[in-house]
Amino acid sequence: MRHLLIAKYIEKISRTGSLRSAAEELGITPSALNRRILGVEEELGVEIFERHPSGLRPNIAGEILLKHFRDQIADMDRVKSSIADLSGRRAGHINIATTREVVQYFLPALIKQHLLEFPAVTFGVNLLERGEAEVSLLDNTNDIAIVFEPLRLKELHTVYTGDQQMYCVMSSQHPLATKKRLKIYDCVEYPLLLPKRPEGIRRMLDIAAEKIGVPLAPSLESNSLDLLRLMSQDSQALSFSLAINLRPNLKNDRLISVPLDTPGIPAGVLVAGHLRTRVLPVAAARFLETTNKELTEKFS
Amino acid sequence: MRHLLIAKYIEKISRTGSLRSAAEELGITPSALNRRILGVEEELGVEIFERHPSGLRPNIAGEILLKHFRDQIADMDRVKSSIADLSGRRAGHINIATTREVVQYFLPALIKQHLLEFPAVTFGVNLLERGEAEVSLLDNTNDIAIVFEPLRLKELHTVYTGDQQMYCVMSSQHPLATKKRLKIYDCVEYPLLLPKRPEGIRRMLDIAAEKIGVPLAPSLESNSLDLLRLMSQDSQALSFSLAINLRPNLKNDRLISVPLDTPGIPAGVLVAGHLRTRVLPVAAARFLETTNKELTEKFS
DNA sequence: GCATCGTGTTGCAATTATTGCAACACCTAC
DNA sequence: GTAGGTGTTGCAATAATTGCAACACGATGC
Known part of the structure; x- marks a missing residue:
């Protein structure tokens, strides 16, 4: 120069x-x-x-x-x-730490799209329990964290932060299927299919229930969000989902999603970022930027 | 620019x-x-x-x-x-961590000389036990360390490292006064006036005595190097000194210094430096450079 | 659809900064 | 005292930067 x-x-x-x-x-x-x-x-x-x-x-x-x-x-x-x-003269490997909700539909689609543009980039996707994803950044095990309701933000440089709308997923024939919006007390009368603690979704639901003074008694608990969704098919049971892990084309599964309002309770937060003290390799930085853009477009 | x-x-x-x-x-x-x-x-x-x-x-x-x-x-x-x-438009304050041997004559003279050239600079001189001086750099309590036989070098960026000749100080009338050079076994027959452990001088003497298989039995131990020197006046007792803390004009005190050889034992090391990971303020950096030059001229 | 106004871009010449040539000044060693 | 090394300066040549004027393109309003 x-x-x-x-x-x-x-x-x-x-x-x-x-x-x-x-x-x-x-x-x-x-x-x-x-x-x-x-x-x-x-x-x-x-x-x-x-x-x-x-x-x-x-x-x-x-x-x-x-x-x-x-x-x-x-x-x-x-x-x-x-x-x-x-310019792609050197590829890159990107290690991503994420939670269950992100890994279902959003992340796979994003990675697929990214690979179209940067075919030489490789990915490691690490599904971790809530609270673990952020921690895995500390020793550079992972480059990027995309997590719902993170437990630790102190060391995180957040590139994206946004609220995630909660949805109730049920059979198309369910009595609540015709409602435009639901509240938690609409739901507790029906069998509940809940994620295990400390999942972010479960935490949001626990808080909402505590606010109306009714304990949640799950008919089923699982850490498989797919299983929970399938169990609500053709039944009275209710499962829950975030916007980010709403399955496309629910109608093909004879399912429907209705927004769940939780007034007075802050919405659950989705965060994407990297270790504050670290300068990311270019490939990872670029992917994180793409992630930010995509999340902003979809959920803002 | x-x-x-x-x-x-x-x-x-x-x-x-x-x-x-x-x-x-x-x-x-x-x-x-x-x-x-x-x-x-x-x-x-x-x-x-x-x-x-x-x-x-x-x-x-x-x-x-x-x-x-x-x-x-x-x-x-x-x-x-x-x-x-x-250019002196801004002065500076310099905190120095040092051990007993350095503080007696060398450092005061150096500071005096420095103040002639940079009258606006202020000093803090912290006399610390051996091993403490280096540690005090870690939290930036002190800017510079000048220490004899430091215990920790890992975090230190050393600007000056040099050997210090050991001397035996005695009455001008002492039987050993006429010798050109002494060995430790020449000394052990006489009352010994020794610094306390963990002083660097004491350590060097302990090692030398251990090598010839004779334990040192001090008549007096003190952490006041001045006291030790004065006690050797007009007596059979021997005190010890480094080149750096040899009092000028010993003859006026009816004292004499004779080099003490410690063959097979590495000479004691004097070190001047700063915390490795730190960029010193200009005033401190300049003083450290002056220290280096002066030490190099005097003891190399 | 056209005119206007905002944006960035390009050909060419004027201006400024950088460089080379040749000579000078100073110091050291023999 | 001379030779050989060092850095420095006056002046002119060369290269880089800048300005002027015109062009291209897109968005907006009538």
């Missing part, structure tokens, strides 16, 4: 200790090189080299400037290499 | 989102600004902005470059401010 020429000039002089030697190595005249030093010294208002009969030596101001210049040169190399990554 | 102009140009465009607005704020023509973008894009081999009818937006490559440029602009500001410090 042209603008870093002066940095390279100063660095070379400090390395060789001689203006003439440095000029020769740089392929310019000593005269030109000398003027560049004088130029910098004028801009800074101080000398940066001590002039000895045997050559030039950086003084303290010079050492300070040199460190900056060396860092700048090295950092620009990293920028170029990152940009090379972008 | 002229070389950062391009950085400022790119940054301004991303801020305003419009080439014409940015050009106006920068006081140049859109044409010139556009050419500078094209220049960078040519150098990098990729576009850094998306062109919209409504203006320019950085793409991913652009965001990567922007972060670099923003960092460099900020870092150059720090460089300039550090250089301003150098």
Whole structure:
């Protein structure tokens, strides 16, 4: 980069200790090189080299400037290499930590779409219990976390944060199927098919029930959201879902979803991000950006 | 700094989102600004902005470059401010952690000399037990450590490391006073005035005695090196000193110093440095450099 | 559909910054 | 004192940056 020429000039002089030697190595005249030093010294208002009969030596101001210049040169190399990554010349592997709700439909579709554009990228998807996904970022086991109702946000740099609408999923023939919206007390009269604790959905439901003073007595608990959904088919039982894991084309399964209102209770939050203190590899950064865009489009 | 102009140009465009607005704020023509973008894009081999009818937006490559440029602009500001410090426009406070041997003559003289040149600088000198000085750097309590026989070197960025010659200090009339050099077994026949453990001097003496299989039985132990020296006046007792804390003009005290050889045992090491992961304020960095030079001149 | 206004882009010339040439100044070693 | 190394300066040549004027494109309003 042209603008870093002066940095390279100063660095070379400090390395060789001689203006003439440095000029020769740089392929310019000593005269030109000398003027560049004088130029910098004028801009800074101080000398940066001590002039000895045997050559030039950086003084303290010079050492300070040199460190900056060396860092700048090295950092620009990293920028170029990152940009090379972008153009797909180097692929990348992305490790994602996620929870059950995200992994059902949203993430697979997103990964599929991403692979169309970046076929060389590889993925590791790690399904973890609520609260574990964020933790797995700490030792860089995973690059990105996409989690519903995370337990730890302190170390997370969140790129996306958004509310997730809760839905009640039931048979198309269910008595509640014709309602436009439901409340939790509409549901407790029917058998409930609930995720296990500490799932995010279960937590939201527990809170809502506690608010109306009615304990939830699940007919069935499972950590398989698919199973819960299927069990509600052609029955009186109710299962629950978030917007993100609503199965497309529920009608083909003789199912229907109705929004569940939980007034006075904050909506459940979906979060996507990475470890705060970490600079992501380009591939992972790009995927996270895509994730953010997709989530924003779908759920905002 | 002229070389950062391009950085400022790119940054301004991303801020305003419009080439014409940015050009106006920068006081140049859109044409010139556009050419500078094209220049960078040519150098990098990729576009850094998306062109919209409504203006320019950085793409991913652009965001990567922007972060670099923003960092460099900020870092150059720090460089300039550090250089301003150098010229004494801003003083500084220097906290020094040191051990007993250093604090007696060497450090006071060094600080005095430094204050002649930089009268606005202030000092805090913290006399600590062996092993504590290095630790006090960790939480930035102290800026610099100057210690004899440090216990921890891992976190230390050492600027000076040098051997310290051990001396036996005695009455000018002592039977050993005429010897050119002594060994530890020459000394053990006489009453010994020793520093307490874990002092560096004591450690060196313990090791030497252990090597010849004779335990040291001090007549007196003290953590006051001055007291030990004075107790050897006009007596058969022997005290010990390092080169760095040899009192000037011993003869005026009717004392003499004779080098003590400890063959087969590594000489005690004097170390000066700062916390490895820390960039020192300019004043402290300058003082440490002066310390290094002085130690190198005196003891190399 | 057309005119207007906003955006960015390009050919060419003017201006500024950088560089080279040649000579000079200073120091050290023999 | 001379030779050989170092850095520095006046002036002109060269390269990079900038401005001027015109163009291209998209969005909006009538």
